[in-house]
Amino acid sequence: MLIDDIALTMHPEIGSKTAIHLLEHFGTAEALFAAGEEEIVERTQLKASIARSLCRREFHERAAEETAFVERHRIRAVCSTSEEYPRRLKECPDYPHVLYVSGGIDLNAAHWLSVVGTRRITPYGSRLCERLVGEIAERCPDTVVVSGLAYGVDIAAHRAAMNAGLKTVGVVAHPLTRIYPSRHTESARRMVHEGGAVVSEFHSGCRCDKKSFVRRNRIIAGLSEGTLIVESAAKGGSLITADMADGYHRTVMALPGRVGDPCSEGTNALIKSLKAQMVCSGQDIADTLGWTVSAPPKTGSGTDDAAAASLTPAQHNILRLIGTDAPVSLEELGLRGGLSLQELAGVLLELEFSGAVRSLPGNLYIR
Template sequence: PEYPPLLREIPDYPHVIYVQGNPQRLAERCLSVVGTRAVTPYGQVVCSRLIERLAERVPRLTIVSGLAFGIDAAAHRAALGAEVPTVGVLPCSLPNIVPAHHTAIARDMLDHGGALVTELNSQTRQYGTAYIARNRIIAALSAGCVIVESPDSGGSLVTARLADEYHRSVMAVPGRVTDRSSAGTNFLIRSRKAQAVLSAEDIIVELGWDLEPEPAVLRPQSEPQPLTPDETRLLACFTTSDPFSIETLRELAGLEPGELAALLLGLELAGALRQLPGNRYMKL
């Protein structure tokens, strides 16, 4: 009875799935979010903003992805930050995690009501060949699939193709025409294989979630804490939307390393900055 109803619809559904965590999440309003492993700051920011806005508007939302590096991990982290359950579909048997580097994320997902899913049992030999099969489950579990960033080839485009074959809504985030990481998403939009997504509202309308009996409502937001004068001065150093390194910020602000680190943490907690890989920070 707990087998996910949408997954049962596809012709090549797995006859047995193994679930760690809450299987009920697989029957709620699931949205798959996938993308490239070589994520850019633009992809991280867009992924987070989409999921944060959806969390405010859509009751019983669950974010589904593959727990891989890049956009997958960004989607899971954004869901955790927005207090939305998130499901990871694995290309290995449980209780293993692939990649092992994301074991801590997987533990957080389970601790916050999410789930881990696989069709592979503990006797399955691991040859690293289950990724395409895993992608079909990601596509099938959800009413729609959003590709945030993708080059002109790769697993994300395979997931998009599978979602289309399963009659799911395929959506893609457009990017600059010169960016390799957006070549695949721009192609999907140009060839009318995906609906362009510019906001969470686009996803809600595309999936008809604004027409369902349980309407989407805004969750109450806590009042943001005012910035201190020192935090305000540091934030003023971000004169563009591009990321700034620690070294650059230290020169611009004229601060000691310890003082700078404390102010950066305060700005992160206030939602004014986001830390990116390589000790870089981007203004939100």
């Protein structure tokens, strides 16, 4: 009975591991609450005061209110004894007994990839995140991308997944009564609308703090077969997620960054210490996880040739000066391209409209 499951998670002296311990002995929350105080203590060695509290059903009234709340807001409350519960997460020793899910995604779909990193994502990280997710989508179009809906790498991963036609799941550190940060609310709605979900272990009455984000991170790590760290400083929440994933015997991957870049110190250290596999492409990710992939798209297709043929000589001249790794400034393009700034601005605008280049803050351009 769902009310029993929710009531169990509401007890302030019963955490995830204790709930798992109790369920291992009684099978279901319903059977636990049907037992007497002495039986609970004898079978589980639980403190008598906590067993007495369970027998009094002190949190069932609030649990009934929560059940009505989730039904009213079309939220699924999925308990760990349900077939809907994500099997990968249940393999972890501290899985939450109840997950609240906004969205209709199959929590046991085949391929799940967690993507996390710094909140201060660089243009390099943003570009590579979008490219790697796009390449995974081409090779494994049923992949579900998981992240934490936070600033930086998290939201970049969610948006890259949606742009590539993948379903994406945001795991949040607060109840589903709101979205934090609020400016990501529209992205969260789009995620749900396009077949993904927003997930939390926190019921609507929870008051969350900094520790809630660490608890959230274990769900991000536990839902997927592998976790990719895109960018990270020497210390950060994404490194905690990496440690959790490693502790769950999941594959940890990291994108290498430039030497000396503060936003890549953490990822480079993971690779250097052999705590993470270095990946540079979607194919690397698929190979590392042992995924069977579709044939990668052919390069140099007739469509690409036609697009290249449609460029003017001036556009060709400027495009060859712009690479895919390091941005080039407007001033440098003007000096090397032999065009006035007015002529150059027109050419760059045309290249942007065609999708050949992208402008970055500071009058920088990249392919």
